[in-house]
Every structure is written in structure tokens, then in C-alpha cells.
Amino acid sequence: MFEFFFKYPRQVFSQGSFVFLNGWPVWMLWLGVLVAAAGLGYLIWRRSGGANINIVRSVGIWLLQTGLAALLLFMLWHPALSVATLKPQQNIVAVVVDDSSSMAVVDEGSKSRKDRAVEVLNAGLLTKLRDKFQVRVYQMTDHLKKIEKLEELNAQSPATHIGNSLKQVIADASSLPIGAVVVLSDGADNSGGIDLETVDELKRQRIPVHTVGFGREQMQHDLEITNLELPQRALPDSRLSAAVSFHQHGYAGQKAKLTIRDADKVLAAKEVTLKADGVEQLENVLFSSGPAGVRTIQAFMDLLPNEDNKRNNIVTRMVTVDQRKPRILYLEGEPRWEFKFAKRGVEDDKTIDLVTMVRTAPNKLYRQNVKDPHELEDGFPKKVEELFAFDGLMFGSLDAAYLTAPQLQMVKDFVDRRGGGLLFLGGKDSLSDGGWQSTPVNEVMPTVLPNRKDTFHWTPANSRLTPAGADSLIVRLEDDPVKNGKKWQSLPYIRNVQDIGPLKLGAVTLAEAVPMNGGGGAVPLLVTMNYGRGRTAVFATSGSWRWQMLQEVSDKSHEMFYQQLLRWLVSDTPRRVTGSSPKSLLSDESNTKLRADVRDKSYLPAGDAIVEARILGQGVTETLKMNPEPFEQGAFGVEWQAPKAGDYLVEVVAHRGDEELGRDAFTIRREDGMAENFHVEQNRGLLEKLSSETGGMYYKPEDAQKLGEEIKYSPAGITVRESRDLWDMPAIFALFLLLRGAEWLLRRKWGVI
């Protein structure tokens, strides 16, 4: 339709620039229009006196006649478009055909996308292109490869990297006159998109990329898992939550089974009700991490009837369950029930070591679970190395004055620098009543502690979860979130609550206390916050022991609560050397960066350490020197490429002189042939954006033959400037008729013909 009215394709207008060919100055055109307008205005004014035309109608007639005069003058000036066109036979057109396995998908009929692409090329497009240009045909996978025959295409490559392929085209363009690029693809890129740098370079070289899109833009019947979020590390036998994202088409309202498994072992399963078509759905499934080791966790959804793509229902992630036993130091200011029952609650948790010190009398400390008789025999640690050997700290009803100023500073550094977890329990000498608001520790607290005493109240209160708590594993006493909320509401009341002040930015209230005597509304009961490299929490009561004593012995709520709280406190506490990689699973890619964070005994960054990464796996044994990261003290990194699919064990070891600062190990898995199973719908948005950004056009397969003619309009390569007349456009003629016809109709209507 556009071409019918405007004579030329859109591209001519988008690529070309507007010119007047008669050589007369443009100001003369404007002058002519003004003179015509003035003259017409005078004539109409002269004649309106005797005719039946008021001022409004006169103006209307004048405008129509002026428009017509302007149009005639415009045509006299000989308007045209100057557009660059590729010089025939002097330019190269790169035809890039996507040969990844997603192109093997059969969307409609019996032809795969690859076959459709070949069909489009053989139907005349390739011939037309070859008539005018030198054509190079490329096979696009995760890189670009020139091919001589289309029969070399097999749609078996495990990955598509459009960006990488275009980069190669750009590299070729520096020595060859590439006039345009034609990409035949479904747009299912596995590299996360095309980087801006590549697009900018294409624009800079003015190479248009025309795209021909294949495949359905939307599956009719398909359920696809889009993401699985899991922590990369966990403590043994801890509760983990797998956050599984998925969407579907064609099965809205139906039920599907979501399973979490470790190899062949089913860890958890859940039946979900599918939301509306295309809506991203998130489900959380709880499961146990199991004993120490590397876990290959899969999220799997049962195939539904007649699914178009049966290969996108399973996603894998790696979780390293650390063989370590974090140690928590709990300093209690007085023997009390909360201490007893908190300690009992975690006694059966073999993954945590709770070392306790209780002030039994003014000058007496009772130590329990110390590793030898000398540990902590002088009381609370006075040296950084001694305190930082722990992963977590707990304080009960303890006045801050019990610790010295350097010790208080150490407690603050324990969170900030060491990355440890700090938990305060409520009590008559705790928090504000213990003067903690006036210490350096106040900075890491999750709330703004009131600056007064009498914050500890013997007010019985019921507990309930907040919306944030409903999602938190710390307070998950029942797997089902609804049952969990009810469970919390049914817990025996706590005997007291402490006022801990308003929350700081970044703090989260997981549970609230609701006073039973009607005195005031809900107040924060359990608050958590990340601070620096660590985390802090306040449990504003000393009365949760009633959850144990006032429920049957078979009820493990109190134990579960403290176990989960303390695991949260220490599970992310870093070691002196922590190794990591941005991805534990490389899916159809081989490159990743190995990182190490290295600290000395005082947990200060050890930027002068010598750090190595030792990699073992798939017959590979290599040692790489890790280099200090700029602007990140104590951080080291090295790029690494997994040579083939399989598991690799990476151990990072740090030394300073003869002293080993520490070591850490983690696993990376490379998996091939998976990426192409996902997002197999045509990514039309990507293809359209690529073409529009570079000055090209997007075509459907049935329109692709037009490309043979339209491709010549390109500013790249060897071009010649051509002009295209506009005066004889049907649109101009139509405008002429419109103006004239409108005046005639109006005159007829007003009776002035």
C-alpha cells in the first residue's frame, strides 16, 4: 500500500535525503507561496462582498486555494529523494543463515525452520542478490563460517550467538565492501542479546542488517521453565528453597507437577495450577540440601499433552553443600530459660557448633561446648583473631558495659569486615536497656534503638508473620505458606516484648508481636538486615521458650525456629579465602571468570597475596595464577575456559610468603546442547530491533523476495547516489484532487458555485 501511494519502498524514504532538483533557491518557493497566498486572499476578499460567504468560509476557501497553489509550486521546484544505492557487482552482501538446533523446530507443516530458510533463498532471493552483488553465504552458530552450498546447513549447532557472528561480519567489512547483511534466523540468541557495541559499530559503518524471521512467535502448546534460582552454597541438611519460574501457552488453568530432584532422587514435588497464557509464574519448593558434597539439582515439570517443545521442561543448577561446621559464640548475661531452650533447640543440629558463655554470678562465666578447656577461659575474646574465628555471635540479656570499648568495636567489625552474623535476643539488660545504642555496635543494628531504658516489657503477646516473613525460610515452620502462617498464629504467647525502635533502611521484619492486653498494635519481633559483608538480627523477646514448654514434646517448632535462625546467621559467613564463579553451570558456553576473595587473619583484604586456581576435571589439570582485581582490594580473578562438557573442581589457594592464608573449593559444570532447547519462539523483537537500529528492514518469509529489490538501498559498501522523483507520486495527485474536490464540495454546500 505504501509503495502504491508513494512510488518507492519505505526504505528509500528512511535512507534517502530530500532535495529539489531544479536548482532554484528554496526561499523563492516560500516567497512564491506567500505571494500566491496574498493574491488569493485579496481576490477572495474582493469577491466576498457580493457572494454569500462569511469570514469563516472565506478563510476556509483561501486555505484550500493556497494549499493548491503551494502544491503546484512545490512540484515546479522538482522535489526528489537522494538515496545511496549499492553499485551492482561491486558490493558484497553477506547472507547469514542461523544453523542452530532451534532452527530444526518444525512449526507448521512438515518443514523445519532451516528448510524454510533454504526454500526462501532458493525461491529467487539468492538469484536476485547474485545478479547484482557478490554474495557470501555464512553458517551462523556460536561463530560465523563461510559455506559454499546451502546443503552444508544442518541445524545442529548447540548455540546461537548473533552478536558474535555480526562482529565477524564487521571485522570482514574493514577489508571488504560489505553493502548489507541479510540474517535468516529465528532470533533465539543464547548469549543474552546483541551487545550495544556491535550495533554501534554496524551503525558507524552504516551497514544495514536485514532480518528474515522464522518460526512461530508464540508456541501454541508449550510449558517452559525459564529460570531456577538456588543458592550456590549451603550447609549440610539445611532447608533450601528452589525458586522456579516458568510460563506456558495453551494450558491455562490446568495442573502440572513440579519436581525437584538430585540426579534420580526426588527431593520434593508440588502440584501447581498454571496461570494465564504467557504469564510468568514463580513457585517455591522447599527441600533439604542433604549431606556435604556437590548437588546437581534439577527442576522438572511433567510433560503436558501435545507440547510443541518437549525439551524445555527441565533446568539444572549446581549447589555445593559445604563440609564445614560454623561456630557461633553466644554470650548470655544471666542464666535464663530462653538461653536454655535456644541452646537445646540447636543441640540436635549437627551442622552448627554453638559455644556458650553464661554469666552465672557477677564474676563468673560458665562455658559450654568449648573445643578445649582453654578456649575462652579469659572470657569474651580480646583479640580480633580469636573473635573472628567464629562465624556468628549472639548476645542475650547482656549490658554493653560488660565489654570494653575495643571489644565493642571488634563486635561491629565482626559484622562489617569479617562478614559474620550477629543476633541479639531481648532481655532486661539487652539492647537499649543494656545501653547498646551508645556503642559502635549500634551502627550495625537493624533498627534505631530507642535512647532510653524501660524498653523491655513484661507484656504477653501473640506472634504472627509479616508478608516478608511469609516468604522467609528462617520462620518457615510448615512447608505450606498458608499452614505456616496459621502455625505462627497458633503458637503459645510469649511472656515479654522489647521495644527496638523503628527499622533502618534495608531491614526486614519477619515476625511481629501482638500484645494480648490490647495495649498498642503489633510491634517488630524478629528483624533482619544485611550490613557490610555480614548480617544482623534482633529477636525482641526472652519468652519464646514457651513455644517449647507449652506445646507437646513432639512439636518441634521452637527447635526448628532456632535452627533456621542460626543457620541463616552463619551460612553466608565467608571464610578467609572464598572462591567463586559468576555461574556454577555453563550452558553451551565455555568462558567464565574464576574469582577469589582473600583476607588475612584479621579479615583485612590481603591484596599482596599470591593466589592460584587449581582446576581438575575431564582429564584436565591446570594451575592458573590469579591476578589482583583493580579497585577491589583483596579480590583476585582469572578468565578460564572449560575445554569440554563435564564437571570441574576448582580449588583456590592463597599464600602470603610462607604462610597459607587459606583455600576454598567449588565446582563448575559445563553442559552442552541445552541452551537451544529454550526460548525457541521466534524472537521477532530482537530481529526487528536489530534491523531498525542498523537501518535495515525485517521481513516475514513470505515477503522476503522483496529484499532482492530493496536491498540496494544502503549507505554502506561501494555506493552511488541516485535521485528519485517525487513530483509524480500518486500521493501528490491524490492531494491535488483532495484540495480541489474539498473546495468544490464546500462551495456547493454553501451555494456559492
Added chain:
Amino acid sequence: MRLRTVFLLIAVCLTTWGVVQAQKPFQDYSGENTEYARGEIPIPDDYNVPHEFIRARLKYTSVGILHPGNHTGRWGWGTDYPLGDRHFLQGLRRLTLIDARSVEQVVEADGSDDIYNWPFLYGVELGHWNLFQDEADQLREYLDRGGFLMTDDFHGTVEWENFMKSLHKVFSSRPVLDLDNTAEVFHVLYDLKSRVQIPGAQYLYSHIPYEFDGFEPKWRAVFDDHGRMMMAICFNQDISDAIENSDDPRYPAEWSNEAYRISANYATYALTH
């Protein structure tokens, strides 16, 4: 009175009733077949101030007189009540950092949830106790949940046998073990490497430190599956009397001191294990 006010009052009453049902307030049982008459031992002014630790005294049904001609056990659960409790709590406040209430709480295994609010239970003269099975079942549940029972002031073979009769209703298979000097409870606060027999106030008249055939003091206990003491059995001695009479100049101070220390150790143990 407006309807809304009526409903509000009802709600408050019900709430209070609910709270009361779960945890009963302090009540003075003096004069109800206890050692001291009503008003004889004044109630401290701060009796109603909440604290972390409250010692609960177990109220039970007594078998009556076990020793014909001897009035031992005549007050049953009310022996030394309430002076023994009050002195003990004062001592605890003086000697430790335990935040103790100034008055005791009398509780019974009556099938309500009240007993579970008081994790430290003291039972005196349990040589005369007679537990019904439902009481024994509740006591077992109490101890399994984490409660602690300290028993004291029963002597000789006859009383031991009666004690064990009811104890077997509570624990049919858990053994009663003797504690030696290495037991944790003897070192948790004070180091009590050597302990002597602490006689009751009867010593002031008899000058005999033992009662009946209870010649040797026995320190025994019942442990849970984790090796934690849940029942302390102080047999052939009268710690409660020693504390009760600690302000009597006739009663030997060294025994009172030892009694306070032993009791403080047991309380500290209960609060830390």
C-alpha cells in the same frame, strides 16, 4: 451502658481469662495444711513483679503417715512452705545473676497447661507422694518438654520405696543414677567437690544428722536421652530445712551455706542445660 462498651468489656474479660487459664497468678497457700499459718510469713511487696525465674513448688497428694508414731511428712507438699522457698529465692538473688522472683508459685499436675509455665519445679517430702497415673503422665510430659524437678527431704528405705513407686509411673524404664563428684551439676556455679549430709531442723533436737535408716546422703538423678539431668534427687538430706532455718542462729551455718550453694547449682544447671 452502650452495647459497644459491653462487648469490649466481655472481650477484655475473655482475654484475661485466657491468659489466666494458661498461667495462674501467685497464690498464698499458707495455712492450708502447710507448715506455716496464714500471715505468719509476710508476702514481699514485689511479689507481683515479673521475673525470668520463678521456683514452682509441686503440690501433690500425700500417702499420709508412713512411719507410725512419727509425724514426718504430715505437711506433705507444704513442708517448709513458704519460708524455705522465700529464703531460697533471696539466696539465689544474692549469689547469682539469676533474675528470680521473690515468691514461689505452687503448681500441680492437674491436667491444665499451668505447670508448663514453670520450668523449674521443686518437690519436697516426695517420699510421701502418691501420684495418680494422669498426674504421672503429665509430669513425664513436663520433664520431656524441658522441665526440671528437684526433689529433696526424704529419708530411709521406706520413703525411698514409696518415692520410686510413683516415679515408676512417671518413668517406667529410665534409670535413677548416682551422681559422683565429676557430675556437671556440682561444678556449674560452685565447685562442690565434696558434699556433706545436710540434716533437717530435727538435728537441733536429736543431734543426729540422718533420719530413719537414711545414713548416707545420696545424690541421684534421672537423665534424658541427651544426657541432661531432668530430675535431681537429693535423698537422705534436707536442703530445704537448711535454707529455711538459715536465719536461725541455732542451725549450723556451714550446712545452710552448703544448702544454698547446692540449690544455686541446681537452679543454674536447670537454666543452662
